[in-house]
Amino acid sequence: MKKKLSIVDIANSLNISKTTVSFILNGRAREKRISEELVERVLKYVKEVGYKPNSLAKSLRTGKSNIIGLLVQDISNNFFATIARQIEDRAYKNGYKIIYSSTDNDTQKTQELIAMFRDRHVDGYIIVPPEGIEEDISALIKDGLPVVLFDRYMPGVETDYVVVDNLFSTYNATRYLIDKGYKNIAFISFNNQQTQMADRLSGYKKAITESKLKTNIKEVDFYQDEKLMTDPIQAFLNEHPETDAILFGNNRLGTCGLKVLRKLGKRIPEDIALICFDDYEVFELCNPPVTAIAQPIDAIADKVITLLLNRLNTSVENGVKQQVILSTDLRIRKSTK
């Protein structure tokens, strides 16, 4: 095992001090008035032997790690995986690496993960926050660490975030169903109080009550195991045979719902119409294809990483936090009449 070169080896080989090498490699040659000739000699040699500074040592000394911590709810969910992918690309292009993990929307797990990231001296955080994590996030911010949230925000926490206009999106989709003449429109969503879900619910309620229809809401717990989510949905549909349209709160629920409807032998849209929050390849390819509220994935990823990189570059914490609200796109397909 060929031993790795250190800055001391470089210095010795060239018969100069490591201080000089360090200055040159960190672009402080001018400032430190080191002769052009020496600079050139050092750079040439460094390149020749392929020396790379040990980033651990560097991080220890400088306190910067060039690592971004990314916490999404579930990396195996297409929505988060796609965003993670784009964030990753941009981060690498800007000299940052990503450490990621899935939170499962579990508060304690997330707390542990944040602690671990801190311990690793992560430079910045991108977080899809679960409930009850306000204090931990605030602590990061108080300590001057850049934090960007997305998918949802935390009302009490002042930081950068990127979300979509959830309320208007479901309002608009529900209106669309109402205008098509559906009378018993159900809303199937996750049972949590976070902003994105709360807003989606509000949008649905607003449209329904405006039209003097009756709301019909089913809240399901989130599980990795699909059966634990399809069973309650099936039970709900059996209890409410009058339902003629469903708005699903996200893609996971939408796909579960599709499976249930197939199992029950329901025809779409003849027996029941569908709209799902979050677009997904499945909805485009299934038959009939499902109308979906598409989040602007590229724009979300772009905004998130741009916000974070800005914070990382402008070392000063200029107080104004940015809130970005993007709009969605109702992609109409044949799952409604």
Place this chain on the structure above:
Amino acid sequence: MKKKLSIVDIANSLNISKTTVSFILNGRAREKRISEELVERVLKYVKEVGYKPNSLAKSLRTGKSNIIGLLVQDISNNFFATIARQIEDRAYKNGYKIIYSSTDNDTQKTQELIAMFRDRHVDGYIIVPPEGIEEDISALIKDGLPVVLFDRYMPGVETDYVVVDNLFSTYNATRYLIDKGYKNIAFISFNNQQTQMADRLSGYKKAITESKLKTNIKEVDFYQDEKLMTDPIQAFLNEHPETDAILFGNNRLGTCGLKVLRKLGKRIPEDIALICFDDYEVFELCNPPVTAIAQPIDAIADKVITLLLNRLNTSVENGVKQQVILSTDLRIRKSTK
């Protein structure tokens, strides 16, 4: 910003040496004959003030980072995302964190990523290798670093890997189509020489030639941009109107293919039958659902991380490398008659 405690602070507060603290915290108290009473006092205080050793400093000194480097082809692909998710879970449970990146199957990018991982003193590597990366992988192994490959292996490189029996899987699937009476079975795959694709091709060829039918192979280049993959597929199908069944080399191609077929107005399975390598939610939910060769995702993830953790724990490099070959499952659905 409250300054973080260091081991020196702890030592000073207790009026003992930091050496002692370090020994105690690393479970070497017994070995170093430190009194029960002192051990207890130190542990209690450490807990009380919530001291956590700085892992950067620790890594610098010990050369271990407790980080696993994960390189997949594309984290936004469902197959890799799901496996990554499970690897992540197991890794965290065993005290390891994951740094990941997508290689795009690009040799140079992968080389750079491996260099970066090395620089970060990553303890172990899980890699889905692109072509031409043999030397870099061998170098890791020669230096005693644990490497586990999956999805494909590299013939010249002796290391642990986990793959599926690709050849038999496509042979079996093709036979299935032949037995159903299809005569013009096309194979649409990626244009690369890696083991997994080569074996899938061989399996198809073997079945076709055994039955004295004609092979009909289309190789497509991989692109992130979907249109660059659907266009050639469409062209191929127009050139070969006699095709009555298609075997797709992976899920990405399968979904592209579905889109093309829908566009061309082909009925499945009346006009054309389908089987796709890799199962995927889309294939289950589309109409008709698509027969797929399902890889045992859970087992793959499990084997991969188990192999790596074993290597990491048994510090000695016991020479024998393990090759795991898992079998697939042909999930028959209605895309064939």
Place this chain on the structure above:
DNA sequence: TGCCTAAAATAACTCGATTTAGCATTTATT
């Protein structure tokens, strides 16, 4: 030649841990 100053380079300290080598003190052995 001698003195001063600017230019060029460096010794030594720091980050926060682990680890090696060793120092007192007490207890056991002959």
Place this chain on the structure above:
DNA sequence: AATAAATGCTAAATCGAGTTATTTTAGGCA
């Protein structure tokens, strides 16, 4: 009583960088 061994702990070196404070060298000028 002298020596050896066990006990309990610690000073100092180390990992590989960045940074501060300081020294050496070269050149200009009287």
